Amino acid sequence: MTTxxxxxxxxxxxxxxxxxxxxxxxxxxxxxxxxxxxxxVHADTAERVLTAIARLGFRRNIGALNLRRGSSTGTIGLxxxxxxxxxxxxxxxxxxxxxxxxxxxxLTGSSDEDPARERELSLEFxxxxxxGLIVVPAGTQHGHLxxxxxxxxxxxxxxxPPGGVVxxxxxxDNVAGAAGAVAHLARHGHRRITFLGDAPAIFTAAERLRGxxxxxxxxxxxxxxxxxxxGPHTPAGVAATLRQMLEGSSPATAxxxxxxxxxxxxLRALAGAPARPALIGFDDFELADLLxxxxxxxxxxxxxxxxxxAELLFARLDGDxxxxxxxxxxxxxxxxxxxxxKPA
Amino acid sequence: MTTxxxxxxxxxxxxxxxxxxxxxxxxxxxxxxxxxxxxxVHADTAERVLTAIARLGFRRNIGALNLRRGSSTGTIGLxxxxxxxxxxxxxxxxxxxxxxxxxxxxLTGSSDEDPARERELSLEFxxxxxxGLIVVPAGTQHGHLxxxxxxxxxxxxxxxPPGGVVxxxxxxDNVAGAAGAVAHLARHGHRRITFLGDAPAIFTAAERLRGxxxxxxxxxxxxxxxxxxxGPHTPAGVAATLRQMLEGSSPATAxxxxxxxxxxxxLRALAGAPARPALIGFDDFELADLLxxxxxxxxxxxxxxxxxxAELLFARLDGDxxxxxxxxxxxxxxxxxxxxxKPA
DNA sequence: GGTACTCCTGACAACCTTGTCGGGACTTCC
DNA sequence: GGAAGTCCCGACAAGGTTGTCAGGAGTACC
Numbered sequence: 025m026t027t028x029x030x031x032x033x034x035x036x037x038x039x040x041x042x043x044x045x046x047x048x049x050x051x052x053x054x055x056x057x058x059x060x061x062x063x064x065v066h067a068d069t070a071e072r073v074l075t076a077i078a079r080l081g082f083r084r085n086i087g088a089l090n091l092r093r094g095s096s097t098g099t100i101g102l103x104x105x106x107x108x109x110x111x112x113x114x115x116x117x118x119x120x121x122x123x124x125x126x127x128x129x130x131l132t133g134s135s136d137e138d139p140a141r142e143r144e145l146s147l148e149f150x151x152x153x154x155x156g157l158i159v160v161p162a163g164t165q166h167g168h169l170x171x172x173x174x175x176x177x178x179x180x181x182x183x184x185p186p187g188g189v190v191x192x193x194x195x196x197d198n199v200a201g202a203a204g205a206v207a208h209l210a211r212h213g214h215r216r217i218t219f220l221g222d223a224p225a226i227f228t229a230a231e232r233l234r235g236x237x238x239x240x241x242x243x244x245x246x247x248x249x250x251x252x253x254x255g256p257h258t259p260a261g262v263a264a265t266l267r268q269m270l271e272g273s274s275p276a277t278a279x280x281x282x283x284x285x286x287x288x289x290x291l292r293a294l295a296g297a298p299a300r301p302a303l304i305g306f307d308d309f310e311l312a313d314l315l316x317x318x319x320x321x322x323x324x325x326x327x328x329x330x331x332x333x334a335e336l337l338f339a340r341l342d343g344d345x346x347x348x349x350x351x352x353x354x355x356x357x358x359x360x361x362x363x364x365x366k367p368a
Numbered sequence: 369m370t371t372x373x374x375x376x377x378x379x380x381x382x383x384x385x386x387x388x389x390x391x392x393x394x395x396x397x398x399x400x401x402x403x404x405x406x407x408x409v410h411a412d413t414a415e416r417v418l419t420a421i422a423r424l425g426f427r428r429n430i431g432a433l434n435l436r437r438g439s440s441t442g443t444i445g446l447x448x449x450x451x452x453x454x455x456x457x458x459x460x461x462x463x464x465x466x467x468x469x470x471x472x473x474x475l476t477g478s479s480d481e482d483p484a485r486e487r488e489l490s491l492e493f494x495x496x497x498x499x500g501l502i503v504v505p506a507g508t509q510h511g512h513l514x515x516x517x518x519x520x521x522x523x524x525x526x527x528x529p530p531g532g533v534v535x536x537x538x539x540x541d542n543v544a545g546a547a548g549a550v551a552h553l554a555r556h557g558h559r560r561i562t563f564l565g566d567a568p569a570i571f572t573a574a575e576r577l578r579g580x581x582x583x584x585x586x587x588x589x590x591x592x593x594x595x596x597x598x599g600p601h602t603p604a605g606v607a608a609t610l611r612q613m614l615e616g617s618s619p620a621t622a623x624x625x626x627x628x629x630x631x632x633x634x635l636r637a638l639a640g641a642p643a644r645p646a647l648i649g650f651d652d653f654e655l656a657d658l659l660x661x662x663x664x665x666x667x668x669x670x671x672x673x674x675x676x677x678a679e680l681l682f683a684r685l686d687g688d689x690x691x692x693x694x695x696x697x698x699x700x701x702x703x704x705x706x707x708x709x710k711p712a
Numbered sequence: 713g714g715t716a717c718t719c720c721t722g723a724c725a726a727c728c729t730t731g732t733c734g735g736g737a738c739t740t741c742c
Numbered sequence: 743g744g745a746a747g748t749c750c751c752g753a754c755a756a757g758g759t760t761g762t763c764a765g766g767a768g769t770a771c772c
Contacts, residue, residue, distance in 0.1 A: 036520045037438075038497075040728060051752045056730060064750060081515025086495045087431045087441065088728035091757050094381075097431065099475075107464065110654075113457035120451065120478055129492065131443075132476050134464055148473065151430045153382075171425025175382045291658055309654075310454075314635055316660045384758055395722045400760060408720060432758035435727050 039080035048076040059084055090153070100337065101149030102132045103142055104160040111284055111307055111326045112160070115182065118330030119158055126338050128155065137226075139163025150177055156337045158330075161186055164225070178340035182333040184227040185350070192340070194333045194351045196324035198231035198306075199238060201355035205280045205304040205322050206239025208357055214278040214302060214367050215245055218269045220262065220290065221254045221282030229254060232282050232306055251276055257286050263293035270301060277367035278302035284309045291315065304363040313360055320363030324355045383424035392420035403428055434497070444681065445493030446476045447486055448504040455628055455651055455670045456504070459526065462674030463502060470682050472499060481570075483507025494521055500681045505530055508569070522684035526677040528571040529694070536684070538677045538695045540668035542575035542650075543582060545699035549624045549648040549666050550583025552701055558622040558646060558711050559589055562613045564606065564634065565598045565626030573598060576626050576650055595620055601630050607637035614645060621711035622646035628653045635659065648707040657704055664707030668699045 041059070045052040050069060057065050058073040065073075076082075090097045100123055104112045116132060123130050131149055135142035142162040149157055150172045157172070157179045166186040173179055173191060180192040202219075209217050219236045222229035233254065240247050253265045269276045279301050281287040287305030294300050305312070308323035332351055357363075385403070389396040394413060401409050402417040409417075420426075434441045444467055448456045460476060467474050475493055479486035486506040493501055494516045501516070501523045510530040517523055517535060525537040546563075553561050563580045566573035577598065584591050597609045613620045623645050625631040631649030638644050649656070652667035676695055701707075 038519045042728080052728090053730080053752060053754095054750085057751090060730085066750060069750080081519050083491070083495050083515070085435075085497060085728055086492075087497055088435055088757090089730080091429075091432055091435055091727095091759090092729045092731085094757060106461065107451065108454075108458050108461035110452075110454055110457070113454070113460075114452050116457075116476075117450065117452035117478065120476070124477075129475055129477065129496070131473055132460075132464070133473065134461065147427070148430075151427050152473070153429060153431055171427070175425055176380045288655065291655070295658055311632065311635070311653075311655050311659070314639055315655070315658060386758080396758090397722060397724095397760080398720090401721090404760085410720060413720080429758055432727090433760080435729090435757095436759045436761085438727055 038085075039082040040085070041082070043080055044073065044076045044082050047080065048072045096155050097153045098127065099129045099131055099152065099154045100334075101146070101152075101154040101157045102130055103135055103145045103149070103157070104132070105137055105162060106134045107132060108134075109285070110309065114326035115160075115330035115333075118327040119334040122331055122334035122338065126341075135160075135162040137162045139165070143168055146179075147172075153177075156180070156341055158182055158333050158337060159186070160184060161227070163187070164227075166191075178337055180333045180337045180340075182329055190348050192336050192348050192350075194329060194336065194353065196329065196353045197355050198228050199235035201306060201322040201324070201357075202232040202235025202280065203239035203242065204235075204355075204357050205306070205363070206236055206245075207243060208320075208359070208363055209278045209280070209302055209304065210239070210243035210245065212302065212364055212366060216248075216251065216274060216276045217245070217278045217280060218251045218266075218276040218301075219253070219280050219282065220257065220265065220286050221252070222286065223256055224254045229282055236280060254282075257289055259289045259292055262286060262289035266290060266293050276301060278363075279304075281305045283307055287319070287321070291319070299368055300362075300365075302363055302365040302367070304357070308358065312358075315362075317362045317365070318360035320360045321358050322355050323358050324353060328353060382429075383426040384429070385426070387424055388417065388420045388426050391424065392416045440499050441497045442471065443473045443475055443496065443498045444678075445490070445496075445498040445501045446474055447479055447489045447493070447501070448476070449481055449506060450478045451476060452478075453629070454653065458670035459504075459674035459677075462671040463678040466675055466678035466682065470685075479504075479506040481506045483509070487512055490523075491516075497521075500524070500685055502526055502677050502681060503530070504528060505571070507531070508571075510535075522681055524677045524681045524684075526673060534692050536680050536692050536694075538673060538680065538697065540673065540697045541699050542572050543579035545650060545666040545668070545701075546576040546579025546624065547583035547586065548579075548699070548701050549650070549707070550580055550589075551587060552664075552703070552707055553622045553624070553646055553648065554583070554587035554589065556646065556708055556710060560592075560595065560618060560620045561589070561622045561624060562595045562610075562620040562645075563597075563624050563626070564601065564609065564630050565596070566630065567600055568598045573626055580624060598626075601633055603633045603636055606630060606633035610634060610637050620645060622707075623648075625649045627651050631663070631665070635663070643712055644706075644709075646707055646709040646711070648701075652702065656702075659706075661706045661709070662704035664704045665702050666699050667702050668697060672697060 041052045041055040044055045055073055058070050102119055107113050107116060120130050133145040139162050146159055160182050161184045164187040166189040169179055169189055182194050185193045206217060221233050224230045237247050251269060281290055284307035305319055305321040308321045312319040312321055385396045385399045388399045399417055402414050446463055451457050451460060464474050477489040483506050490501060490503055504526050505528045508531040510533040513523055513533055523535050525535060529537045550561060565577050568574050581591050625634055628651035649663055649665040652665045656663040656665055
């Protein structure tokens with residue numbers, strides 16, 4: 025006796041094929057056949073079943089189906105740093121698009137740059153038996169994913185490489201990007217260039233710093249410790265740092281920023297300042313072209329990144345078992361004005 | 369005989385409790401006890417089990433667990449228009465945060481303003497037995513969710529109300545917001561004000577238009593058909609429309625936009641124009657304060673919206689069975705400059 | 713030595729669905 | 743009338759996990 029008595033949204037047992045079968049006076053297997061459009065059901069019988077399904081509001085339990093079929097859960101997991109960051113939401117959307125093309129749903133989670141949280145999310149998704157995992161690493165160690173990869177759950181790392189694991193990875197050319205920014209500024213006559221980056225423990229931050237140094241060297245400029253500030257940046261911190269670097273006897277005349285957040289913080293700190301240094305930001309952002317002056321950036325397209333990662337993942341799911349790949353996507357310097365100012 | 373022979377990521381059967389039990393020489397139930405930290409397992413036995421778990425890379429299958437326990441799948445579904453839109457990614461993040469507090473994972477999907485896709489996503493999520501659903505309606509009919517709601521899956525609609533269903537809904541005060549924008553402009557001497565909104569089939573677009581008209585009436589201004597343009601707006605379309613409204617014998621002196629996308633399109637169309645109309649946008653956006661002039665907006669905080677919706681959802685999951693609620697969140701006019709210009 | 717515990721472990725059923733297989737009712741054909 | 747085939751349909755097991763219950767081994771006590 026199944027009582028689905030059901031007043032106002034009280035949590036009740038959902039109707040199952042058994043309930044449908046009982047109501048329609050058929051066996052549960054027949055219900056299954058109808059639900060799956062299998063042949064071999066008399067039209068009248070099928071109609072009785074469909075009526076019962078409608079009456080009970082039955083919907084096939086995909087969890088049970090997955091268990092029974094044992095193959096795919098039709099989901100992929102996406103672990104990123106923060107969906108609210110436009111860079112990652114763009115990436116998310118692109119991954120979602122590819123997933124949709126392959127008939128999969130997407131589970132997302134934000135790690136907030138916390139390795140423990142990243143790990144927790146990844147493993148939780150694996151426990152849910154996602155068909156594959158796309159991870160923007162927050163931590164530097166990913167040994168915990170080895171059993172998962174070994175068990176056949178493909179994992180693709182995006183934006184930053186994993187640690188302690190060999191796996192597919194999609195990166196952007198951070199070094200060339202930062203070096204290019206410096207070269208561009210040097211070409212416009214700047215000799216004292218500041219770099220404001222994120223915490224050096226973050227791969228992209230370290231790489232961009234490396235590119236910054238390479239750029240200086242190529243331009244024949246010396247590396248000055250005091251012109252570099254790495255670390256998590258609050259808007260207030262950025263303002264203070266910037267003030268310090270733009271003052272004194274030999275102030276910096278140009279700024280390179282390490283990511284979109286820092287670029288925005290710098291713009292805010294500079295707002296209303298009379299003389300502004302030249303500026304090139306890493307990562308493009310909306311409205312960069314409408315600011316005064318328009319902001320030049322080294323851009324990597326999050327959509328392309330997300331698409332590449334997802335497509336790599338689905339290639340693996342399709343049986344591609346070539347050795348793990350590392351894809352490095354090019355970045356593009358978009359000159360809009362802020363990077364082309366001559367030094368004061 | 370379970371062969372998990374496993375070279376290079378080939379899809380293989382994952383280890384189950386049965387495999388662990390066999391390897392550890394115990395019953396499957398004992399493995400279950402160890403995995404769940406249940407008491408009543410001898411320390412030595414537990415260690416044998418743990419060793420076997422590590423050796424096999426076993427991870428409990430949450431799908432099977434859900435099926436067995438029958439209660440919660442630990443997931444909620446989030447159907448929105450487009451994660452890449454900063455408004456919705458902010459909403460997503462907030463919902464994710466609340467979900468995390470309640471120990472749930474989030475399934476997301478973008479409908480792209482397509483009712484069929486919205487429906488498909490919602491029902492797919494329900495078939496996955498999400499514990500609850502948050503939906504930004506694309507369509508105007510939601511009868512398809514009635515069986516789900518009746519079966520005890522709480523649904524909360526955000527940003528736009530559902531059609532054909534009575535359910536929890538969280539909105540923002542679109543009418544007051546748009547009316548406020550008009551009042552503000554009128555206070556600054558504007559008498560010919562343009563409204564550029566989204567397709568009137570979209571609830572928020574229609575409501576904002578209504579607010580616009582109310583604002584005009586309150587200010588003693590007449591409603592002029594030719595000063596209103598509703599519909600999906602391409603950047604090029606916006607530019608053309610705008611040109612038309614700002615020219616002629618009695619040109620508009622102020623613009624109210626219907627959402628963040630349109631605001632950006634207007635800004636781009638106006639870039640470099642010598643004399644710019646006053647402007648108030650609906651929805652805040654990053655860097656609005658850094659533009660020249662800074663853009664005044666009617667702002668609703670997507671984070672607050674997402675948080676309210678998620679908290680309402682979890683209240684339902686907690687057993688709250690009061691009648692469906694409709695929450696209308698206030699909007700705030702943020703005057704930054706672009707809305708305070710006097711008419712030319 | 714028997715009783716009554718405690719401690720640890722395992723057999724079995726159940727969650728919801730589908731794949732396999734067998735069989736009953738009917739038709740067709742010799 | 744019997745053989746063979748077709749069309750529908752249902753019983754049963756399985757997928758991975760946990761709740762229930764029963765039982766064996768060991769200890770403590772009279």
